[in-house]
Every structure is written in structure tokens, then in C-alpha cells.
Amino acid sequence: MPLIALEQVCKDYGACETRVTALRGVDLTIDCGEFVAIWGPSGSGKSTLCNLIGLLDSATSGTVRLDGQDVTALSDNRRSELRNRTIGFIFQSFNLIPVLSALENVMLPLHIQGEGTAQAKQKAMQRLSDLGLAAYMGRRPHKLSGGQQQRVAIARALITDPRLVVADEPTANLDSDTALTIIDLMRYLNKQSGTTFLFSTHDQRLLARVSRRVLLRDGMIVEDTTHTAS
Amino acid sequence: MFTWLKIACRNLGKNRRRSIFTIIAIGLGFAAVNVFGGFTSYIFASLRDGYIYAQGNGHLTIFKTGFLTAGKLDLRDYLLSAAELRTLTDVVRGFPDVLLTTPQLHISGLLSNGEVSTIFMAAGHVPSDVRRINSQAQGMIGQLRLFTGKPLEDDHVYGVGLSAGLARQLQLDLGANAIAMAPTIDGQINALDVEVWQRFEAAIELLNDKLMLVPLTLAQALYDTSSVDRLTVLLRDTARTTPLRATLTQTLRQHGLDVEVQTWEELSPFYTKVKDMFDIIFLFLFFIVFIIATMSIINTVSMAVMERTKEIGTLRALGVKRLGIVGLFVMESAMLGLLGSLLGLGLTLLSWLLVHTLQPTWVPPIITQHIPLEIHLVPAYLVLSMGFLVVLSIMTAIIPARRAAHQSIVDTLGHV
Numbered sequence: 001m002p003l004i005a006l007e008q009v010c011k012d013y014g015a016c017e018t019r020v021t022a023l024r025g026v027d028l029t030i031d032c033g034e035f036v037a038i039w040g041p042s043g044s045g046k047s048t049l050c051n052l053i054g055l056l057d058s059a060t061s062g063t064v065r066l067d068g069q070d071v072t073a074l075s076d077n078r079r080s081e082l083r084n085r086t087i088g089f090i091f092q093s094f095n096l097i098p099v100l101s102a103l104e105n106v107m108l109p110l111h112i113q114g115e116g117t118a119q120a121k122q123k124a125m126q127r128l129s130d131l132g133l134a135a136y137m138g139r140r141p142h143k144l145s146g147g148q149q150q151r152v153a154i155a156r157a158l159i160t161d162p163r164l165v166v167a168d169e170p171t172a173n174l175d176s177d178t179a180l181t182i183i184d185l186m187r188y189l190n191k192q193s194g195t196t197f198l199f200s201t202h203d204q205r206l207l208a209r210v211s212r213r214v215l216l217r218d219g220m221i222v223e224d225t226t227h228t229a230s
Numbered sequence: 231m232f233t234w235l236k237i238a239c240r241n242l243g244k245n246r247r248r249s250i251f252t253i254i255a256i257g258l259g260f261a262a263v264n265v266f267g268g269f270t271s272y273i274f275a276s277l278r279d280g281y282i283y284a285q286g287n288g289h290l291t292i293f294k295t296g297f298l299t300a301g302k303l304d305l306r307d308y309l310l311s312a313a314e315l316r317t318l319t320d321v322v323r324g325f326p327d328v329l330l331t332t333p334q335l336h337i338s339g340l341l342s343n344g345e346v347s348t349i350f351m352a353a354g355h356v357p358s359d360v361r362r363i364n365s366q367a368q369g370m371i372g373q374l375r376l377f378t379g380k381p382l383e384d385d386h387v388y389g390v391g392l393s394a395g396l397a398r399q400l401q402l403d404l405g406a407n408a409i410a411m412a413p414t415i416d417g418q419i420n421a422l423d424v425e426v427w428q429r430f431e432a433a434i435e436l437l438n439d440k441l442m443l444v445p446l447t448l449a450q451a452l453y454d455t456s457s458v459d460r461l462t463v464l465l466r467d468t469a470r471t472t473p474l475r476a477t478l479t480q481t482l483r484q485h486g487l488d489v490e491v492q493t494w495e496e497l498s499p500f501y502t503k504v505k506d507m508f509d510i511i512f513l514f515l516f517f518i519v520f521i522i523a524t525m526s527i528i529n530t531v532s533m534a535v536m537e538r539t540k541e542i543g544t545l546r547a548l549g550v551k552r553l554g555i556v557g558l559f560v561m562e563s564a565m566l567g568l569l570g571s572l573l574g575l576g577l578t579l580l581s582w583l584l585v586h587t588l589q590p591t592w593v594p595p596i597i598t599q600h601i602p603l604e605i606h607l608v609p610a611y612l613v614l615s616m617g618f619l620v621v622l623s624i625m626t627a628i629i630p631a632r633r634a635a636h637q638s639i640v641d642t643l644g645h646v
Contacts, residue, residue, distance in 0.1 A: 057640045076551070093540075095643070117233075
């Protein structure tokens, strides 16, 4: 059974004369453990697709299944619970909470789950150490570099051991070298833990590092290729 | 829970200037309400104690039923005879709450200086009992001397007190002689020589040219009666006034006495009117403070929601539910309310300390001397104010917080 299955998913924004169709009848399946890049030009629907898969938004029509469960008509609370337990997010602008330290940011999803502070702290410290950020745990985001912030965001995304990590243009705000480092890190984590990674990008250099590329154009999948990553 | 508290605290500290201004607005409002409330409490207590103790009116007054209405036209049927007075006194003094009872007879007639005469209205009381009532007052009221001249005496029946306007009208100085004339209860004209022993300011301006204070014996002699028209009762504790009034009424009826018991509050329209006036002023002040506090909090929370739109989207993406977002902002707002209240408490205490130290004085109505101005600290006001402001802070934050929680996650994440 695929982890993610989209069947004839459409997404419209606005109404009547101002209606914009972001996705047109998209069919897509993603299996567990895949490392998938959604790519295409600006306005092709990459972010919309990531938002629907990440349960941040609802489709106008069609079905979205997560681990076999139809999530299309779930209540907001149920979607929130699923996001917390099953999906990790990495954002283009890192989106760390400014008033929390690196460690506290990573602990946050566990606190939302209701996990105790001591246990959450231990897990978070381990994650940050694994990513080479042991010396920066007490620092607030504004005292970290872009690459460090994105690594904290990756640690936060993985802290609940999610089935899926959705990253919307995770390297857009990073320099080239750091961007490649982040992608390599995500690939390493994908291989190590078997967590499915889905990220969107319009950066061609990053595509060489992914095993599966899904090309979107004008809201439709025009190409879905699998090959050996370099 | 601790994490959300931490986020709330730190966000308040992050926008320090805005938080401080909101806290100050709430604190000043709290202090204004409580300082004014403390001042009105002082005024009410002074008026109350002035009526009960300084003017010697006691907590309860017992009349024959109907005295205050029909009795004004025909006094004879509404007097308490000596025998009735004895029974009444014995019953009332049997209550442990009662400290003292004293009879009075209020009379009216003409006062003449030998050349001209004018109407007088007099309270005939037992001077030593009134002095005892005066001595029971606490604080500043107990030190008040409401007359110039010398105190009336039980033994010197003809020494009387005149209100300042009456003395001026008849040009009667201290020590001057006058003639008091009045019809007896049987309708005969009677007259007695009196000597002016004291002058005082009447509690009601309109009566300042009519009032006299006379010993009870003089009043009874002028009316040619051994009866009285009321029994004044002083209690050990003012708070027992209303409960004892009910008990007393029932007990006296059981003894076959057809009497009514009035409280000091019912017999003091001046107190009631002043209290009502201050209550209205307090309401206006409270309303203004309420508006200012509400607007400050709405502004602060709305600004916070706007500035942290992306953060809200992130929290929602991580799995925080809508209620959790509302709770976060409500918590911040509650903290503003609490901190503002604590600041207000400090300012109130400071004001109280300042007044207590500097001891300013003032001359209130009906009193001719300077008396200390006080601000009372009323624990009930302080606690209620704090509770109200915290609840107000919570309620005020709910609307902008709900709006924040119901925004589309995608829109909030994309907010710049």
C-alpha cells in the first residue's frame, strides 16, 4: 500500500472570475521510504501539491489518502493530530519560533503530542547532536546561520519519527554549498531511517541528488521519472 | 503547559515597549478605581460613623408604629409612656449586641430673645448618654467636636445648644438667655427660660436656622409629659444592625409592643443621597477604566496576532489545534492583566502610604474644622478589581485570537 495516494485531485483558489486552478486532476502515489522531488517552473502547483499532501490545505475535488486513510474529509482537529504524529515539515524560511532556543524548537512537536519535558529534551538533544548542533542548543534562531537554522528545522521535523517529511523549497534561502549539504543530509536521513521525503524545488542542481522527480506544469504532472541519484 | 507559558512570557518580553504601555494602562486604571474606591469608603464610613456616633443617633431607633407618618400630626397617640419605655428598655437591653439605649423626645415651638421670636425644632436627649455614644467612635470621628461652647449636662436642665443660623438670627451668643415656648401635649401653652451653652452647625443646611439640642428633661418639661417619642439603640458592632433589627422587631411584637424599628441608614437621607452620588461617579470612572483597559488589550493582542501570523501558521502545521492558538494568546493577555493588576496594586498601596504619611486635611460639608483626609484599603475592592481585570483581559483577547486560529494555514505560512 502506498504511503500517499492522490486520485484526480484538483485545487482551485478564488471564485468565479478570479478563480485560479492550481492543480488539475493530479494522480500520484508515493511509497514508504521514497525520496521525491516535485519540480517545475514558478506557478506550476508545487507548493499546492505539497500543502495538500501535508494536510495543510484541502483539495477542491478528488481524494487524498495517507497510509490508506482518506484524509479529505477529516475534521481540523484530526488533521492537526495527524500532522503532529505522521508528518514533519521543513519550510523555505525555516519558520523556527523566535523566542525559543534551538533545543526548545526541536522539543516543540513532542510537547504538542503531550510528551514530558525530560524525555522530550533527551530526544531533542540527541537529534541536534546527530546533526552537529550540540554546541548551539541554547541559541535562539537569530543567532544561528541559515544552514544551522535549517538543520534545526530538520531536527524538529524528524523528532516525532514521522512517516513523511514535507519540505517546501527547503534550500531556497540558502547559498549553493549549504543547499547541497542540506539535501545530502535529507538523503542520508532518508536512507538511515526510511522516512519518506517529499520536497519541492525549482533548483535543477538539486534534482541530480534525488531518485524520483515529478515534473509539474500548469497544475498537471507531465513527467514522473525514477533514476539513480548521484 | 509550561512551554506555552514560556512562549507567552517571552513574547511579552520581546515586545517590551508595547507590553509595558499596556501594563501601565491597566495598572493606572486599577489604581484609579481602587484609590477612588478607598476614598469613597472613607467618606461612607465617616458619614456613617458621624451619624451614628458623632451626632448621637445610634444604630437603631424604635418608634411607636405610625409615628413617622400620622405621628407628625398628632403626637399624643404615638408617645411611649414611662411604663412602655421601661418594658421596651428591659427587652432591648436583654440582647448582647446592644451596648446602650437612650430615650429622646423631639419637640418644636418658638424661641424668643425677648424681642423677636422664631420657630425652633429640638432634639431632647440625655446628654451623658450622647457623650457615651460619642466616645464609642473609632479614629477621627471619636475626636470630632461638633460644637463650640460647653457640653450639655443632665443636671443643668436649662442649658441648650443652638444651630449657628438660629443663634445668628436671634443674636444669641454663648451664655445668652432666651425663652422657649411650646404647646404641651394637652394643648396648653408653656414657656421656659433657657441659656445658650453651645453653638453647632446643622447637618442639613436648611435646618441651620431652626435646630436646637436640649436635655430630655427640658423637652419633657416644656411638653408637660413624662413620655418620649423614641428609643435610640447603640450596638457593639455596626454590621449587626440589619440582623438585629429583624430579631428585635419580632421579639418586641411578642411582648405586645406595637413599635417599629428603623435603622440608621433609613433615617439618614443625607448618607443615602451622598452614597448614591458617589456610586454613580464610581460607575462612570469604572466604565472609563474598563474602556481604556479593553482598548489597550485589543490593540496589543491584535498587533501580536498580525506580527506573528507566520508563527501561528508554523504552530498549526506542527499540530497545534485552533483552541491551542486561542489559548496561547489568551494566556499572554491574562498575563498582561495580571501584571497590570499587580502594578495597580503597588500604585494603590503607594497612594495609601503617601496619604497616610503626608496626612492632608480638608473641611468636609457640615463640619467647621479641618479633619484628616484618608484613603481606605478595601481588600474586597482590590481582589475584585484584580479578578475582573484578568477576566477582562482573557475575554478581550478571545476575538482576535479566534480570528488568528481560524486563518488558513497556507495563508499564514505565506504571510510576510
